[in-house]
Amino acid sequence: MFKNSSHKPIVVLLVDDQPIIGEAVRRMLSDQGDIEFHFCRNPTEALQTADDVSPTVILQDLVMPDVDGLTLVKFFRANPKTRDIPLIVLSSKEEPDTKYRAFESGANDYMVKFPDKLEVVARVRYHSGAYTALLERNEAMRKLQESQNALKNELDEAEHYVKSLLPKKFSDGKVATDWVFKSSTALGGDCFGYGWLDENRFAVYLLDVCGHGVGAALLSVSAMNVLRSQSLAGVDFSMPGQVLSGLNNAFDMEKQNGMYFTLWYGVYDTLSRKLSFASGGHPPAILVSGGKYSKLMTGGIVIGGMPDAKFSSLSVEVPRGSKLYVFSDGVYEVEYADKSGMMSVDEFAKALVDSPPAGESKVDSMVRFSQNAQQSEQFEDDFSLCEIVLK
Helix, strand or coil, rough: CCCCCCCCCEEEEEEECCHHHHHHHHHHHCCCCCCEEEECCCCHHHHHHHHHHCCCEEEECCCCCCHHHHHHHHHHHHHCCCCCCCEEEEEEEHHHHHHHHHHHHHEEEEEECCHHHHHHHHHHHHHHHHHHHHHHHHHHHHHHHHHHHHHHHHHHHHHHHHHHCCCCCCCCCCEEEEEEEEEECCCCCCEEEEEEECEEEEEEEEEEEEHHHHHHHEEEEEEEEHHHCCCCCCCCCHHHHCCCCHHHHHCCHHCCCCEEEEEEEEEECCCCCEEEEEEECCCEEEECCCCCCECCCEEECCEEECCCCCCEEEEEEECCCCCEEEEEEHHCCCCCCCCHHHHHHHHHHHHHCCCCCCCCCCHHHHHHHHHHHHHHCCCCEEEEEEEEEEE
16 A cells, blocks of 8 residues: 655545545545545635645546536636645546547646545645645755845855955055955855054054854954054064964964965065065965066965974065065966866956056956856955055
């Protein structure tokens, strides 16, 4: 004997104007403990009855007074509450044309009166089981959508918080700053900042946590707060190599759920006009001066990758009016729309040398440059680009 695999009861609604048919079907199903049977003799009340009893399968006669059977099938399919309920047509006619019109109207199955009990029970269970599975799948999808919406709201809040930590743009007699940040399709781990260490030394840094999501954002914010507050014991924040070493020890990836980050950190001394810098697994910063560019990096490993790793610093002299660009790999690791490959850091750096169109900032023009390359406004990774004009 067939059994219902679902915990939900099978609810059968029979629509037929003949009481004898109703009684016959009732007796067929009476020994099926998990099947609930309802009979509607008046076809004009069928839709309301279906609304009242919520059937998992409908059996319906084709020849009835007041309402044509095929028309009633169409009514069931047009009604949002019944359009997905399996509908089995009962008919004394076995002509192909009649079956064709029944299926065309929306019937799921067709039985010629009067079928054997085993056939009725089997078809009722089969169609009811499929419908119950559909309901359960729809409910699971609804809950998943609710969960995704809740997660999206949390990600939006986290993104808003990350953006609130980004520095204000300013211009004074020594330095002018500008930046652009565009979040990716998923919350990323980019964060950056800059500020005066004292009246003559200006620090700038950008970090990029591996991966995406809330975990990456939390690690990014934690590291960012350490940099902003200069809260690493024994570390001179005017010495880039010391800063990276201190962060590497403070954020050991084994204690950060296997997560690490890359970092570029530089300090500009306005008196000596020297820029000291260090990098850990991060793309080079680009210094633009005299119509040329140079790449600034030291080649250290990622932050948190190896305990007690040492990070060295380098320094360069900076001509007046030079522009320093610090960014994450999301600005240039975009695939060309023609599938010819991925943009290189040098291709991006060459574009940094060019003057922006009139009325457009350089950082905004670089966003457009990368968007044009991939022929899409949405980036797969965070787009973080800082411009520091060293006057």
